[in-house]
Amino acid sequence: MAGTLREEFTKGFWRTIPPFRLVLGLCPTLAVTTSGINGLGMGLATTFVLVFSNLFVSLLRRVIPTQVRIASFIVIIASFVVIVELMMQAYFYPLFKILGIFIPLIVVNCIILGRAEAFASKNGPVMSLADGLGIGLGFTLSLFVLGLIRELLGAGTLLEIPVMWEGFAPFAFMLKPPGAFVALGVLLAFMNLISQIQARKG
Amino acid sequence: MREIMRMIVVLTLIAAVSGLTLTMIHRVTAGPIEYQTIKFVKEPAVKKVLTGYDNDPILDRKKIPVGTDPRGRPVELVVFPAKKAGETFAVAVEGSGKGYHGQIGVMVGVSKEGVILDIGITAHSETPGIGSRVTAPAYTDQYQGLPAKKGTVVDAISGATYSSKGVVAAVNEAVGLVSKFREEIF
Numbered sequence: 001m002a003g004t005l006r007e008e009f010t011k012g013f014w015r016t017i018p019p020f021r022l023v024l025g026l027c028p029t030l031a032v033t034t035s036g037i038n039g040l041g042m043g044l045a046t047t048f049v050l051v052f053s054n055l056f057v058s059l060l061r062r063v064i065p066t067q068v069r070i071a072s073f074i075v076i077i078a079s080f081v082v083i084v085e086l087m088m089q090a091y092f093y094p095l096f097k098i099l100g101i102f103i104p105l106i107v108v109n110c111i112i113l114g115r116a117e118a119f120a121s122k123n124g125p126v127m128s129l130a131d132g133l134g135i136g137l138g139f140t141l142s143l144f145v146l147g148l149i150r151e152l153l154g155a156g157t158l159l160e161i162p163v164m165w166e167g168f169a170p171f172a173f174m175l176k177p178p179g180a181f182v183a184l185g186v187l188l189a190f191m192n193l194i195s196q197i198q199a200r201k202g
Numbered sequence: 203m204r205e206i207m208r209m210i211v212v213l214t215l216i217a218a219v220s221g222l223t224l225t226m227i228h229r230v231t232a233g234p235i236e237y238q239t240i241k242f243v244k245e246p247a248v249k250k251v252l253t254g255y256d257n258d259p260i261l262d263r264k265k266i267p268v269g270t271d272p273r274g275r276p277v278e279l280v281v282f283p284a285k286k287a288g289e290t291f292a293v294a295v296e297g298s299g300k301g302y303h304g305q306i307g308v309m310v311g312v313s314k315e316g317v318i319l320d321i322g323i324t325a326h327s328e329t330p331g332i333g334s335r336v337t338a339p340a341y342t343d344q345y346q347g348l349p350a351k352k353g354t355v356v357d358a359i360s361g362a363t364y365s366s367k368g369v370v371a372a373v374n375e376a377v378g379l380v381s382k383f384r385e386e387i388f
Contacts, residue, residue, distance in 0.1 A: 060216070068209045072216050079220035083227055090234035093242050 005130050012134030018111050019142055019184075020191055025111040028102050029143060030180040036159050039147025041095045043140025045088065045103060047133070049080045050112050054132030057120040064121075073116045074107070081106045111139060149183050150174045237261075240280075244309065247322035248282045248294045251311030255284035259294065266386045268379070279379055281387050284311075290388050292319055295380050299371025302364035303327045306336070308372035312380045314388055316350045321373060326365075333365035341366075350377045 015021065019029045028046070033039040056076050057064075064072045085103045088096040096103065106112065115135055120128040151157055154174030156164040164170075173179050240260055248259050259282035266279045282294040292313040298305045306326040311319035323337040335341060341359055348354045352374055358366035380387060 064212055064216075065205065065209045067205075068213050072213055075213070075216050075220055079224060082224050086227055086231045086235070090231040090238060093238040097242070 005127065008127055009130040009134040012131075012136070012138030013141065014138075016135070017138040017142060018135060019139065020188055024114060025109045025139065026184075028105065028109065029146065030177065030184065032099055032102050033143055033147040033150055033180060033183075034154070034175050035151040035157075036144055036148040037095070038098055039143035039145075040140060041092070042099055042102060043136070043143040045084045045099070046106055046109060046112070047136030047140055048084055049077060049106050049109075050115060050136040050139075051129060051132040052080045053077045053112055053116055054120040054128040055125055057116045058123060058125045058128035061121045069121060070113075070117070073113060073121075077112055077116070078107045111135065146180075146183055146187060149187070150179060153183075154179060244282070244296070244324060247296075247309035247324045250322040251294050251309055251320040252282070252284040252292055253319070255286060255292075257283075257285040259284055264387070266383050268383065279383065281380075283387070290314070293380065293387055295376045296324060297372040297374070297376030297379065298325075299368040299373075299375060301326060301328050301336075301368030302333050302362070303329065306365070306368040306372055308369055308376065310345075310373050310376035310380075312350045312377060316381070318345050318348045318350050318373070318377070321345045321369075323369070326368075328362070328365045328368075333362045335359050335362055336365045336369050341369075345373065350380065352377075 012018070019025050025046075028042055032042045053073070053076050057073055060072070060076075081104060084106070085096075088099075088103060115132060119131045123131070148158060151159075152163070153171050156162060156168045156170045171179070174183065237260070240263070245260055252259060262283055262285065264281050264283060266281065268277050268279045271277050279295065283290040284292045284294070292311055294309050294311045296307055296309050298307045300306075304327050306328070307324040309322045309324050311321070313319055321342050323342070326334070326337065328334045328336065336359060344356050348356070356366075356370065
C-alpha cells in the first residue's frame with residue numbers, strides 16, 4: 001500500500017490535499033481563515049501535532065493492542081495539542097488569542113486521527129513522518145491560500161499590507177462564515193477544473 | 203485475561219508518560235505565559251497611567267501578600283512600579299468594582315505623594331455605547347490629579363450611574379490598597 005518516501009510526502013500537496021481532496025478538517029478551515037497569517041498559524045500548529053502524533057503512533061504500533069488503539073491515539077494526539085497550546089500561549093500570545101478555542105479543538109481534527117488510523121498504525125516511523133509532514137504542509141498551504149483570498153477580498157489587504165486600489169470597498173461578507181463557504185467552493189471548483197484539464201491531456 | 207492486562211498496562215503507561223511530559227512542559231512555560239498575559243492584557247493600561255519612567259514596570263512587577271481567600275490560599279497584590287534612576291516614584295495597581303454588568307477592572311496610577319496620575323479600564327462588560335463610555339478619556343481624565351483618598355467627587359455619566367459607581371469603587375479599592383501597603387510598595 002505504501003509508495004515511495006517521496007510519493008508519501010508529496011501526495012499531501014495535490015493528490016490528497018486536505019481539506020480540498022479529503023474534505024476533512026473543515027471546521028478550522030472555515031472558521032479561522034479570516035487572514036493569511038491566521039491560516040498559516042493554524043496550519044503550522046496542526047502540522048506539528050500531525051507529525052509528532054504520526055511518529056509516536058507508528059513507533060508504538062506493535063505495542064498498542066488493537067482494542068484500545070483509538071483511545072491510545074487520542075491520548076497521544078491530545079498530549080501534543082496541549083504542548084502546542086502552551087507553547088503558543090508562552091511565545092505567540094496574539095495569535096493564541098485569535099485562534100482561541102480552535103487550538104484545543106485540533107484534538108478532534110479528523111485529519112490527525114485519520115492519518116494515525118489509516119497510515120501511521122500500518123507503516124514505519126520514517127514513512128509516517130513523511131506522510132504527516134506532507135499532509136500537514138498541504139493543510140497549511142490550503143488554509144494559507146484560503147486565508148489570503150478572504151483577506152484580499154474582505155479587507156483589501158495581503159498579510160496586513162493594503163494592496164488594493166484607492167477607494168476599494170472591501171466585501172466584509174467574505175470575512176463572515178458564509179464567505180468562507182463561498183471561497184472554499186470557488187477554490188474547489190478551480191481545482192476540479194485543473195484536474196479535468198490534466199486528465200484530458202493525460 | 204492476559205490480553206485485558208496488556209490493554210490496561212499499555213494504556214496506563216501511555217497516559218502516565220504523557221501526563222508526566224505535560225507537567226514538565228507546563229512548569230517550563232508557566233513563567234513566559236504569565237509574562238505574556240500581563241504584557242498583552244495589562245501593559246496598555248499600565249503604559250497609559252504611568253509616564254516618565256526608565257524601567258520596565260511589567261518586568262519589575264512586585265507581588266505583595268495581602269492575606270488569604272476564604273479557601274485559605276494566599277492572595278497577592280501585583281504592583282507595577284515606575285522607577286527613575288532606580289527610585290520608585292509611582293505605581294500602577296489594579297482594582298475592581300461591580301458595574302452594571304459584572305466587574306470593572308481599573309488600573310490606577312498613584313504617585314508617591316499620593317496623587318492619582320491617571321486611570322485606565324482593563325476589563326469591563328458594560329453596555330456598549332452607554333456604560334462603555336466610562337472607558338472614554340472624557341470620563342477617565344477627570345481622575346487625573348485627584349488626591350488618592352476617599353471623599354473626592356467625580357462627575358458620573360448620566361444614564362450610566364452603575365458603571366460610573368463601579369469605576370469609583372475600583373479606584374477606591376486600588377487607592378486603598380496602595381495606602382494600606384505603602385511601606386512594601388515604595
